[in-house]
Amino acid sequence: MRGRDRLRALVAGVVLVATVLAGCASIPDSGPVQEGDPITADVPSDVVYTPKGPVADSSQERILRDFISAGTGPQDNYAVAREYLSAGFADAWDARASVTVRPGGGATTRVGEDELEYAFTATATLDGGGHYVPATTSVPTSLGYSFVQEDAQWRISDAPDGTVLNPATFQSIFRAHAVYFYDPSFRYLVPDQRWFLARSSTSTRIASALLDGPSTWLQGAVVSAFPEGTQLSLTAITVDDGTARVDLTSDALSASDTARARMQAQLLASFSTLSTITAVDLSVESTVLDVPDLGGAAPLRDPTVDARPLVVADGVLGFASRSSVSPLPGLGPVVGALAPTSAEASADLSVVVVGTDRGALRVGADGSSLLVDGRAGLAPPTLDDAGWVWSVPVDDARAVTATGADGVPHAVTSTLPAGSAVVSFRVSRDGARALVLLDDQGESRLLVVALLRDSRGVPTALGPPVELAAPTGRPVDATWADQLTVATLTDTGEGSLVSLAEVGGSSAGSGQPSGSATTIVGGNGASSLRVLTAEGSVLEPRGSSWQDTGVVADLLATQR
Known part of the structure; x- marks a missing residue:
């Protein structure tokens, strides 16, 4: 088992036990059967959380607690979570701005007649670009929420962007994917890990992240084969019989034959966590590109060593x-x-x-x-x-x-x-x-x-x-x-x-x-x-x- 697979297995076991012990209520165990999202060829089969909307005549505390729980449902751009928000705020809230991972419970404190503060100890955060940052301090995180009444029901009129998830839920609805860049000699592929929702056009998210360039901390140490400014020309990547068809903007036309081969290798490595993709075809604004074989110049990804000590x-x-x-x-x-x-x-x-x-x-x-x-x-x-x-x-x-x-x-x-x-x-x-x-x-x-x-x-x-x-x-x-x-x-x-x-x-x-x-x-x-x-x-x-x-x-x- 490779290192990252073993690590995920260990973490999955830990969070599964934690979920059972904590009696996590994010997965409903009663009520009518509901039809989930269709499974596409781009996404593995994963747990689908179906949070419930607001209960009539809920207190501010109940609305806040249920709103945070509703962050487990990203379907339709977190439509259920937005039901807890006021009409003037629902569209302004950016659910995808960040994720905060919270292993334990949080404490709610009233700081005003229509204001509550939610405090907890976080173990990690995920930003909008999919960068996972472990917490390096045990200082509690405090989030503020404001409330307003609409049709005699409390709704949240102001809240921090992003969602709050426990580790088990985070591991269920997000998946790690490394996008790959090159060392300056183009001999090695260098991973730059990101996390994306498991049920949302993963190949497109991966390719877009790759074209946007490396994480800040890697800039200057790695390079990309894609010409500067290159982006996807279509809103989504299509996958046909295992081949991802990646259509690029005209910026890619300046790439040499060798650069095109490296572009293809870079994408294929970045798609390696998707079992549905085994090959990549490149095109520029619907015109298919000829891509030569790198042969012996193919880059190394995770090179191995002699198994003996x-x-x-x-x-x-x-x-x-x-x-x-x-x-x-x-x-x-x-x-x-x-x-x-x-x-x-x-x-x-x-x-x-x-x-x-x-x-x-x-x-x-x-x-x-x-x-x-x-x-x-x-x-x-x-x-x-x-x-x-x-x-x-x-x-x-x-x-x-x-x-x-x-x-x-x-x-x-x-x-x-x-x-x-x-x-x-x-x-x-x-x-x-x-x-x-x-x-x-x-x-x-x-x-x-x-x-x-x-x-x-x-x-x-x-x-x-x-x-x-x-x-x-x-x-x-x-x-x-x-x-x-x-x-x-x-x-x-x-x-x-x-x-x-x-x-x-x-x-x-x-x-x-x-x-x-x-x-x-x-x-x-x-x-x-x-x-x-x-x-x-x-x-x-x-x-x-x-x-x-x-x-x-x-x-x-x-x-x-």
Whole structure:
């Protein structure tokens, strides 16, 4: 199971239990059978919520409570929810502006004769563009509502835009879809996750989001193959026998043959969460475009690595089994002799960046080694696909450096918060982003930042950080499970804990490895994570538990 699928399964289980325990009343269990919306080829079969309209002679409190519950029904542009609004406000309320996820109940307080305040603790918000933002504070959210009487019935005359949903309902009526952009070299596809209503022209929403460009935090780190200004020329995408027919505005005519092929690949990757779409045809204002095959230049999406654990054991770096270690040619003994504290190998296994007590070293398959950063107290250094070594001192998150194969360091403008210790800084396999785990006075902070480069590909700065839901406990290590999911290892005081978080999505626990865990590394999804204990045992997940692989190592290395 891939990392994001496992995470969704975990979250779905958690919210299902929470729904049962809470006795959620969003799904009616009595009354007449009602006909739901027709299922189209573009949308999977999902739960359809059918909220009820206002009950006659309801109090302001009842109207408010039922209005919030009616946010579960997006049919006909939230027509039922609008029944609770006054005639002068019903059309002005923007239900799609945002979603606030509220796991518990809320408290209603009267602040005026015709005014109520609704307060609750949110766990996440979703903006109108489909960007999911986990809450990083437990400070309550307060929303104000005003009331007016119409035909002797209370109605809401003013309310914040957006809806409020519990986690179970949110997971039922919204779905996550990654829209894909390219790294500047066009070698990798980079995901930019969004959430859309599960029953609303999903392919059109995905394509429109793609053409509108990347999320703010990714801008400058990724590129699109679509010429600037390109939009959909029709209001909806049609799907015929598995082929999505995407008609574009005339701006797309300026695209070269290669760009057209990349446009098609970008769309096909972005539609990958829709089982009804297996191919994409491009046209410009109804004129079909010829699109060549990219062949060997096809971009990589979520690249995989060797399934075996890469370790340092018996003085060498190599791939391990229960009984032996197969040294990496030209690298194994050299790395092992450096007394490494960390190691990360390039995708082609030609270079390893090694953390040691004297700094970060770049080791080549020819046996050469170069000290690329001799500063004391570095966090484990990391590589990108272009061969840059990224390093940062544990006690100075603002002092990020990138060093090329020539050994020349380049200072990188850092946006990381000062005052927190850097536990882990890991570049993603697409080279466009970095995962950062910070120790903020014993508490964990988990961030993702874009990596910005100049026209020559030289790293220049980090983009604005995006904060993910912080795992419980003291931070120990973090890794990319796949291109959309990150895993963290923390110490709760009662043992080790592994947590998963989607970049642009929700988070969940992933079990407690036995013993004192020191390192976590990614493989091919969440099911391929591995943990090293202080005793030298390599563990891997098996269902809801962590099992000993039988591999014993001094160090667990990362494969890019």
